[in-house]
Amino acid sequence: GDIFEFVKRIEGVEFYDALKILAEKAGVKLKSYNKSNLKDRTERQKISEVLEQALKFFEYYIHNSKKGTRTKEYLVKRGFSEELIKEWRIGYAPDSFDKLSKFLESRGYNKMIIEKAGLSFLKANQELCDRFRSRIIFPFFGINSELIGFTGRIFEKDDFAKYLNTPSTILYDKSRALFGIDKAKVEIRKKDQCILVEGNVDCILAHSAGTKNVIAVSGTALTDMHLRIIKRYTLNLVFAFDMDSAGAKATERAIDLARSMEFNVSVLDLGKEKDPADVILKQGKDSWIKIVDKAEDIMDFYFRKAFLGKDINNVFDKKKIAEELLPQIKKLNNSIEQAHFIQKLARKLMVREEDLRKEFSKVRVDKVEKKEIIEIKDNLSQKEKIEKKFLKLYLINKIDVKEILYLFSPKYRDILEKIAKGEEIEDKGFLSEMFFGADKEKQLLRENEVTASEEIKNCIKNLKRIFLEEKKRNLSLKIKNEKDPKVIERLMEEYLNLIK
Structure with a gap:
């Protein structure tokens, strides 16, 4: 973030008030910009209202249409109950190019506001085209439970994008938005632990299984701003991602970012399942709770993974293990922690600590940029x-x-x-x-x-x-x-x- 965002969060004020606070501290007198500020706030209110109308539209279609009935049947197979669908206000966007836009226009909202809310875009003929079509709709709420946008999952139709998010708007910024944070923040603080999952479905089913300290990055990206928000509530972060997937390297970079920001990082071993939703659906809620209770410290995880399938009596395997673990030890900020894990690795490999330290001194790791956005699925x-x-x-x-x-x-x-x-x-x-x-x-x-x-x-x-x-x-x-x-x-x- 920047200095203005910092003051806004600490003082709980809007941008212009943050600007005045900073100006007073610097001894600077500002000109009055009340009119433009009022206009900005009015626009925010209008976008907030149009999003709420859109959500009611989506909710109506999931509960009152044939396609909506099939959508609910699909969700039930994925472990959702009728109560869960209503609690999380899940909806359905009909397979139409302008049904939502026409509905919103009939409610008195102009094209500019509908477009600025990220619900539609203007075609060449200046008519609106709905952004979300034939999709299961998951509403996105901010920290204070304000509706900020949507994620749409394609349903019964082929599409290049399986998931589609609201574009950047005055309310929605994917580098800050965390799915489920409105429902999870109290429990995160209470348990002093946050479980981070990749998808909306993972998050919702984890809550229904009793772990209400779960939030999702919604399959997009993990950023330093996400982590700054989480840091308000806890320093203990548990990653529930598929650690053996093609995106494992990107996940590792996200973990590195969290570690560089002084989080205590753990990971969940999901076994043969690829995500928490599959664990809960196929193995049951109790299995999921047991996995959560066995959250593994990130260094213990790296050690276990490095030694898996290796023969410590084989010199080449010893070398591979050291090459895998020494960079992870190097990333630790504390020299005492580094010394501890070097000693541990020397013992397990049955080599002299001084020899291992020589190799350790050769290791170079890239410094994690705090401002960098780390993509979970895309570099x-x-x-x-x-x-x-x-x-x-x-x-x-x-x-x-x-x-x-x-x-x-x-x-x-x-x-x-x-x-x-x-x-x-x-x-x-x-x-x-x-x-x-x-x-x-x-x-x-x-x-x-x-x-x-x-x-x-x-x-x-x-x-x-x-x-x-x-x-x-x-x-x-x-x-x-x-x-x-x-x-x-x-x-x-x-x-x-x-x-x-």
């Missing part, structure tokens, strides 16, 4: 995903990119410039991947009845938002580190102009 940043999508769309529908090149990272800026000038691209493999991706994008555009031009505009809009966020972060850091009141005033005015 690409949000910005790079948008850049890749834009490039594929650009190959379908070329536009003049001169005025927007500043939005791109150097890699994509260089590629776009070369394509625009008709110059040769050195990375043929990457270019081939982009052309192949462009064909897939064409198919998606046809299926969703959206033009390449519309999607390009959407990409540019998101890239501008990211560029603005980066600029705001840089300014807030400058404000935090600046001592001169006059410079602080100028920087604050500059920051305020960015958010107007």
Whole structure:
């Protein structure tokens, strides 16, 4: 976060009040911006209202339509009861391009607010198209139980995206949103432990099984902001992810981020099951509770995994074990802890501690960046995903990119410039991947009845938002580190102009 978010959280105030507090401390007099602040708050209220109307719409369809009945039948097979569906306000988005939009417009909400809420997007003919179609809807609530967005799981229809989240809005930011935090926060503090799962279904079924200190990253990403929120309630974090999956390396990076922020990290051994929902559904609630009770410290887990299937009398296996564990020991912040695990490893490998220390001194590990977003299932940043999508769309529908090149990272800026000038691209493999991706994008555009031009505009809009966020972060850091009141005033005015 930044200095403004810090003050907002500590003082429990809105942005402008946080700005006034900081200004007073710096001895800076601010001009009045009450009108723009009022407008911003009114927009938040309207978006909050339209989200609530949308949720009632989704709830109506799950309880009062044939497709909704089939949706409930599917959920029952996945371990849900009627009471659970109502408690978590699960809904269904009908397979229609404009049913929700027309409903909301009939309730007096204008197209701009519906789009800003992330519920629909404008087509070329300026008509709204529903974002969520033929999907099971899981509502997302903030810490204070305010509705902020939705996750939609595709149902009885093929779609490129199995799960679809609300895009970034004035209320929903996936780098901060934690599914179930509104219901779990009290229990997390009470038990002084938070269990982190990947999906909404995992979270809901874990609560129904009696473990109410569970929250989910909702299959997207774990960030330092997520961890800062969790840190308000506990320093004991339990990961309930599939540790042997293809995404295990990304999961390890998420664990490293938590450890670097001084969490006490443990993991759950889910056995042959891939997620908590499968454990509860196939083995029962009691089995899940036993697994939770046997949460394993992360270093103990790494040791067990490293020695699994190895022969400590075999010199090559000894070497493999050391190569796997020494980097994990190096990541520990405390030298006493490092010494403890080096001694433990030396004993278990039956080698001299001084020899192991020589190897330990050669180990280099990458420093975890606190500001980095760690993707659980995908190593690409949000910005790079948008850049890749834009490039594929650009190959379908070329536009003049001169005025927007500043939005791109150097890699994509260089590629776009070369394509625009008709110059040769050195990375043929990457270019081939982009052309192949462009064909897939064409198919998606046809299926969703959206033009390449519309999607390009959407990409540019998101890239501008990211560029603005980066600029705001840089300014807030400058404000935090600046001592001169006059410079602080100028920087604050500059920051305020960015958010107007």
